[in-house]
Amino acid sequence: MTVVALLLFEGCDVMDVTGPYEVLLTANRLASRWxxxxxxxxxxxxxDGxxxxAYGGLGLTPSHGALHxxxxxxxxxxxxxxxxxxGMADRVLVDGIARAGAHIDRVASVCTGAFLLEAAGLLGDGEATTHWEDAPALAELRGRGVTRDDVRWAIDGDVxxxxxxxxxxxxxxxxxxQVAGRPLAEATAAQIDYVWTLERG
Amino acid sequence: MTVVALLLFEGCDVMDVTGPYEVLLTANRLASRWxxxxxxxxxxxxxDGxxxxAYGGLGLTPSHGALHxxxxxxxxxxxxxxxxxxGMADRVLVDGIARAGAHIDRVASVCTGAFLLEAAGLLGDGEATTHWEDAPALAELRGRGVTRDDVRWAIDGDVxxxxxxxxxxxxxxxxxxQVAGRPLAEATAAQIDYVWTLERG
Known part of the structure; x- marks a missing residue:
């Protein structure tokens, strides 16, 4: 079983958390049926647990306490x-992500979370992506690698x-x-009524 | 300004709440830019405020207290x-929705929320939809109207x-x-990287 920790912080974008949350829970539910x-x-x-x-005023209480x-x-x-x-100026946030990244092998970001990974020293020299509108700024911040604005996700080793x-x-x-195979991923997309594509639009 | 109240309750599906939440906030943000x-x-x-x-263990604290x-x-x-x-057996939940529906002109449901609207006496005799997997059960429960499984949303008057x-x-x-016109809706879909279609997949 793959343990996934979804990070909540002040002002975070709630769909960035709850999209993956719902996908993984739905995959579990279908696996149980199968x-x-x-x-x-x-x-x-x-x-801190x-x-x-979140952005917009909704309060979020973590199910599993503190990141550390x-x-x-x-x-x-x-x-x-x-x-x-x-977010970039919040040293507690950036340092917390950096420390967690030192212990947790695989790291993912959603939307502008890629900037936090870069600030935490976790982005590599390969491909990365972020919100299409912010891709030029991330490319400039990185100063290396390939920053794409035309894909829904980009893989660089374990990031x-x-x-x-x-x-x-x-x-x-x-x-x-990756974890459970293509059939379960496709069934999960159908279950949540989502059109699953690698490339945007 | 259209005031939208998104209902949270024990065990609710978090994406059903946060999808619309993020769309409406993003529309506001783009309107501010424009x-x-x-x-x-x-x-x-x-x-009760x-x-x-929510389903899966994430705690949700409402920004605006009690529905009533x-x-x-x-x-x-x-x-x-x-x-x-x-949910259907929870009289506090169903009665709360029914009472709110008597004061709030326009009502929407996401996914199996349509069953709660039906239980609360708020679904009309026209078209309705729900999760494709549950559409036959909703059709049976309603015993009238047209229950569709091939569209992302269905309109029946103010529901x-x-x-x-x-x-x-x-x-x-x-x-x-509806509220702000097609250009803002399309810009919002692009901003959240969502492929916006009426019909499913």
Missing amino acids: VVDLPFEVRTVSL RAVV DNHDAHQLVVPGLIDLDA ITSGGLSSGIAMALHLVE | VVDLPFEVRTVSL RAVV DNHDAHQLVVPGLIDLDA ITSGGLSSGIAMALHLVE
Whole structure:
């Protein structure tokens, strides 16, 4: 079973978290119907284990406490945020992601979460993506590699970045494919009524 | 400004809430860029104003307290849930939706939320939809009208029902079109990287 920790923080974009959350839970539900092993344990965590207020005012309380207590997770998912300047300047947030990245092998971002991975020193020199609107800024920040604005997710070793908001759903379906195979990933996409494509639009 | 109340309850499907939430917030953000009036006020509410635990364990705290304190809302959005039997048997939930429906003119559901609208006496005799897998059961429960499994949303007067999970995003984009016009709805779909279609897949 792959343990996935979805990070919550102040001002995070709620669809970036809940898209992957729902995909992984749905994959589990279908696996249960198919009488195969559940592929995922889905955890929500925050930096200090406390509730946060997401962008738009919805409060989110993590199911599994503090990020630093979840180093047994196999996959970390970092959502994006609208006020990116505030996020990049938040050393507690960036340092928390960096420390978790040192223990958790596989890291993913959704939308502008790619900027937080870069700030945390977790993005490599290969391909990455982010929200199409922010791709030029991420390319400039990185100063290396290939930053794409035409795909829903990009893979660079153990780091997966994904595009804007609903692209996190597409990326999570890729995680289902990696962990449990293409049939379950396609059934999950159908179950959540999502048109699953690698390329945007 | 159209005031939209998104209902949270125990075991609700989080994407059913956060899909429309993110669409409406994004439409507002783009309207602000375009220097036009903000089309929406986005509220999250629960039956008694307290936090709930969504399906999968994520805690949700409403930004605007109790449903019955939000009768000035113009649009109510009722999400679905996995344990539909429990939801249909929950008289507090069904009665709360029924009472709100008496004051709030326009009602929408996402996924199996359509069953809750039916139980609350809010579905009419026209077209409705729900998750494709549950459409036969909804048709049987209604015993009238047309229950579709091939569209992302269906309109019956002031009641809009939508299909499974991510179809709530499509339905919310339709609300943006109704309130603020097609160009903003299309720009919102592009901004959240969502392929917006009326018909499924």
